[in-house]
Amino acid sequence: MTALQKVYQHPLLKPQDLEIIFEAHHKFNFQKGDFLLKKGQVANAYYCVSNGLIRSFVYDYDGHDITTGFIGINEIAIDVASLFRRIPTIEYFQAVTDGECYSIDLETFQGLYHSMKGLNEWGREWMSESLFQLKQRSISMISDSASERYKSLQRQHPHILQQAPLKFIASYLGITDTSLSRIRKELVKDT
Amino acid sequence: MTALQKVYQHPLLKPQDLEIIFEAHHKFNFQKGDFLLKKGQVANAYYCVSNGLIRSFVYDYDGHDITTGFIGINEIAIDVASLFRRIPTIEYFQAVTDGECYSIDLETFQGLYHSMKGLNEWGREWMSESLFQLKQRSISMISDSASERYKSLQRQHPHILQQAPLKFIASYLGITDTSLSRIRKELVKDT
DNA sequence: TGTGTTTCTTGTCATAAGGCAAGAGGATTG
DNA sequence: CAATCCTCTTGCCTTATGACAAGAAACACA
Numbered sequence: 001m002t003a004l005q006k007v008y009q010h011p012l013l014k015p016q017d018l019e020i021i022f023e024a025h026h027k028f029n030f031q032k033g034d035f036l037l038k039k040g041q042v043a044n045a046y047y048c049v050s051n052g053l054i055r056s057f058v059y060d061y062d063g064h065d066i067t068t069g070f071i072g073i074n075e076i077a078i079d080v081a082s083l084f085r086r087i088p089t090i091e092y093f094q095a096v097t098d099g100e101c102y103s104i105d106l107e108t109f110q111g112l113y114h115s116m117k118g119l120n121e122w123g124r125e126w127m128s129e130s131l132f133q134l135k136q137r138s139i140s141m142i143s144d145s146a147s148e149r150y151k152s153l154q155r156q157h158p159h160i161l162q163q164a165p166l167k168f169i170a171s172y173l174g175i176t177d178t179s180l181s182r183i184r185k186e187l188v189k190d191t
Numbered sequence: 192m193t194a195l196q197k198v199y200q201h202p203l204l205k206p207q208d209l210e211i212i213f214e215a216h217h218k219f220n221f222q223k224g225d226f227l228l229k230k231g232q233v234a235n236a237y238y239c240v241s242n243g244l245i246r247s248f249v250y251d252y253d254g255h256d257i258t259t260g261f262i263g264i265n266e267i268a269i270d271v272a273s274l275f276r277r278i279p280t281i282e283y284f285q286a287v288t289d290g291e292c293y294s295i296d297l298e299t300f301q302g303l304y305h306s307m308k309g310l311n312e313w314g315r316e317w318m319s320e321s322l323f324q325l326k327q328r329s330i331s332m333i334s335d336s337a338s339e340r341y342k343s344l345q346r347q348h349p350h351i352l353q354q355a356p357l358k359f360i361a362s363y364l365g366i367t368d369t370s371l372s373r374i375r376k377e378l379v380k381d382t
Numbered sequence: 383t384g385t386g387t388t389t390c391t392t393g394t395c396a397t398a399a400g401g402c403a404a405g406a407g408g409a410t411t412g
Numbered sequence: 413c414a415a416t417c418c419t420c421t422t423g424c425c426t427t428a429t430g431a432c433a434a435g436a437a438a439c440a441c442a
Contacts, residue, residue: 060334068330081323084315090327120311124275127318132272134325139259139281141332142365143251146399165419174333179399181421337429356389370429372391 003050004102006074010125012118021119024112025102036077036093042086045105046078047071052099053163056091057171067172070096070160077101080127096164146175147183194241195293197265201316203309212310215303216293227268227284233277236296237269238262243290244354247282248362258363261287261351268292271318287355337366338374 004022013021025048030036036054037043047054054071056079068091071077082089083106113119140149150173154161161169170180195213204212216239221227227245228234238245245262247270259282262268273280274297304310331340341364345352352360361371 058330058334064334066330066334068326068333080319081326084319085323090330123315124318127315127322128271128275131318131322131325132276134322134329135259135272136281138325138329138332139249139257141329142259142362143249143255143257167419171333175398176400177420178401178422182399185421358389366428367430368390369392369431373429376391 003048003074007048007076008122010118010122012121013116014118017116017118020116021112024108025104027100027102029098029100030095031098032095034095036095037079037082037089038092039090040088041082042088043079043082043106045103046076046083046109047101047103048076049073049099049101051101053096053160054093054099054101055096055164055168055172056093057168058091065171067164067168070157070164070168070172072157072159072163076126080130096168141174146173146179147186149173150180150183151187194239194265198239198267199313201309201313203312204307205309208307208309211307212303215299216295218291218293220289220291221286222289223286225286227286228270228273228280229283230281231279232273233279234270234273234297236294237267237274237300238292238294239267240264240290240292242292244287244351245284245290245292246287246355246359246363247284248359249282256362258355258359261348261355261359261363263348263350263354267317271321287359332365337364337370338377340364341371341374342378 004025005018008018008021027050030052036047039058049071051073054077055067056069056071056077057065057067060066071093077093079089079091079093081087113123140152144152150169153169153173166180167177170177173180175183195216196209199209199212218241221243227238230249240262242264245268246258247260247262247268248256248258251257262284268284270280270282270284272278304314331343335343341360344360344364357371358368361368364371366374
């Protein structure tokens with residue numbers, strides 16, 4: 001099953017709908033370090049990742065690069081607020097590894113979104129799901145220890161650990177790479 | 192301007208649309224301590240608050256009550272994931288003060304949502320905005336100090352400080368009420 | 383009015399995580 | 413191949429926050 005098939009899996013999206021949707025996407029390759037979006041820009045498209053790993057990040061008040069999210073295979077790299085509300089983004093989206101993705105620009109998407117009932121439903125469900133994931137993460141940031149958060153990541157997204165350097169993972173978990181290194185040491189000890 | 196007028200303000204929602212929407216809501220009063228939704232339930236409605244303050248909260252791994260959000264006047268108390276994906280919620284929604292709100296049940300909303308283009312747009316924008324707010328908060332939880340987060344809250348949502356006890360505010364900021372008390376002491380000193 | 387109950391502050395002590403610096407391997411590149 | 417980055421680990425010390433407990437003040441209410 002291709003990445004686009006995975007991404008757009010939905011009961012109301014029939015094969016003929018999917019065909020139209022897939023054709024609206026434009027495939028391209030990205031290289032480690034490439035930026036899909038930079039702070040201050042207004043997003044004009046979103047990206048379905050079929051290979052590789054993307055991260056979103058911000059700079060905090062004293063210039064530290066803080067990873068805010070990872071987008072892996074069969075996931076969508078998108079800044080919802082910037083794309084749909086036409087405002088400058090506050091994050092950067094950058095490739096962690098080489099990879100491949102399918103992009104669709106806003107105008108094209110809007111056309112399909114308004115004419116295709118299934119896509120409309122898919123969109124709402126995708127947003128619900130995103131809100132849910134983000135909420136889960138917020139709660140976890142508050143109620144779990146750094147070590148717990150690391151173990152969850154290890155359990156739920158092992159591919160991230162394999163593809164991203166520890167400094168990205170550390171800032172994603174809300175700690176420094178130094179602390180993460182110590183946490184990993186502790187966990188190995190317990191084995 | 193009434194709470195519902197504020198909540199449903201949108202260029203594509205015309206007076207005649209709004210009239211229909213308003214009529215679909217059911218007004219009722221709540222009392223401090225009342226629950227709008229409890230963990231494990233599947234949400235059947237959402238609530239536009241016209242008076243008072245609601246909070247959402249969870250219990251963390253060792254039983255601490257952690258406030259995850261505040262919903263004040265002209266805001267919507269909703270668990271998007273539970274309502275639209277029909278899954279049990281993981282949060283509680285409880286009244287912090289006495290108040291008043293307008294509820295609309297899922298079925299009624301769905302009918303309007305699918306028949307009224309403006310409401311559809313409004314819904315998508317509302318979700319974008321929510322995602323944005325939540326993302327901002329996540330970033331802030333990582334990149335700002337507890338003291339900074341308190342000052343932001345004070346600046347941006349002073350009404351919350353006036354209506355909610357410190358223990359709720361503290362857990363919302365990710366710290367204990369003890370720590371918040373000390374932070375407040377420091378801030379007063381700097382004045 | 384009196385008696386709980388909640389809210390907020392404060393003290394003491396413990397601990398997780400950060401700041402900084404050094405060093406060891408690996409990878410990259412000219 | 414040498415030079416130079418990254419990446420990851422580790423040691424030492426500091427600091428923010430938490431756990432727990434006690435007390436003051438405000439509030440609820442019978």
